[in-house]
Amino acid sequence: MDDDIRDILIGRASIAKRLDELAAQMLADHTEAGHEPAELTLVPILTGAMIFASDLIRRLPVKMQIRVMSISSYPGDATTSRGASVEAALTRIPESLAGLHVVLIDDILDTGTTLLKASELLRAKGPASLKTCVLLRKERDVPPVIEADYVAFSVPDEFVVGYGLDYDDYYRNLPDIAVLKPEVFGGDGHSDDADAAGER
Numbered sequence: 204m205d206d207d208i209r210d211i212l213i214g215r216a217s218i219a220k221r222l223d224e225l226a227a228q229m230l231a232d233h234t235e236a237g238h239e240p241a242e243l244t245l246v247p248i249l250t251g252a253m254i255f256a257s258d259l260i261r262r263l264p265v266k267m268q269i270r271v272m273s274i275s276s277y278p279g280d281a282t283t284s285r286g287a288s289v290e291a292a293l294t295r296i297p298e299s300l301a302g303l304h305v306v307l308i309d310d311i312l313d314t315g316t317t318l319l320k321a322s323e324l325l326r327a328k329g330p331a332s333l334k335t336c337v338l339l340r341k342e343r344d345v346p347p348v349i350e351a352d353y354v355a356f357s358v359p360d361e362f363v364v365g366y367g368l369d370y371d372d373y374y375r376n377l378p379d380i381a382v383l384k385p386e387v388f389g390g391d392g393h394s395d396d397a398d399a400a401g402e403r
C-alpha cells in the first residue's frame with residue numbers, strides 16, 4: 204500500500220491534534236453558560252466519514268446517539284460527483300429530530316452536493332440545531348454550494364485518500380491523508396480524472 208503513495212498531505216499526529224481542537228470547539232458551541240453540554244446526535248455519512256467520526260466521538264464526553272446516513276454520489280468509475288441520492292437501506296435517521304442537537308459529519312467537502320442534500324434531509328426533520336462538520340475541504344476554483352460549520356483541514360484540489368477516504372474502496376485504513384502516485388489512477392491524480400473510481 205505505501206508504495207502507491209505520492210505524498211502524505213496530513214500526517215496522523217496533525218490529525219490527532221486537530222481533532223482535539225475540533226472536539227473542544229464543538230463541545231463549547233453546544234454548552235450554554237452554567238450548564239452541562241447538550242446531548243448530541245451525531246450523523247456520520249458512510250463510508251468515508253467512519254474513521255474520522257469514530258476518532259471524533261471519543262473526544263466528546265457527552266450523552267450522544269449515532270445515526271448513520273448513506274449517500275451515493277460517485278456511481279461507477281468516476282471521481283467527479285454526479286449528484287447525490289440517499290441510500291435508504293443504509294440510512295438510520297428517525298422520523299423526527301425534534302429537540303435534538305444534530306451534527307452531520309462527512310469526510311470531504313468538494314462540490315458540496317452531498318452535504319447540502321444530507322443537511323436538507325436532516326433539517327426537514329426539525330432538529331433543535333444542525334451543524335455540519337467535515338474532515339477536509341477542497342480548495343476549488345468554484346466554491347462549494349454549502350459551507351461546513353466545522354472544517355478540520357483544507358486540501359488542494361486533488362484526489363485524496365486515507366483516514367477513511369478511498370480509491371476504489373482501498374486505502375481507507377491508511378492512518379494519514381495522502382495523494383496516490385499518478386500511475387495508480389492511470390492519470391495525473393486530479394479529481395476530474397474520468398477513469399479513477401471513487402466509492403464512499
Ligand code: XMP
Pocket residue numbers: 251276284287309310311312313314315316317318361362363364368369370394401402403
Ligand atoms: P461533493 O462533491 O458532493 O463530494 O461535495 C463529496 C463526496 O465525494 C467524495 N469525494 C472524495 N473521496 N477522495 C475521496 O476519497 C477525494 O478526493 C474526494 N473528493 C470527493 C466523498 O465521498 C465525499 O463525501
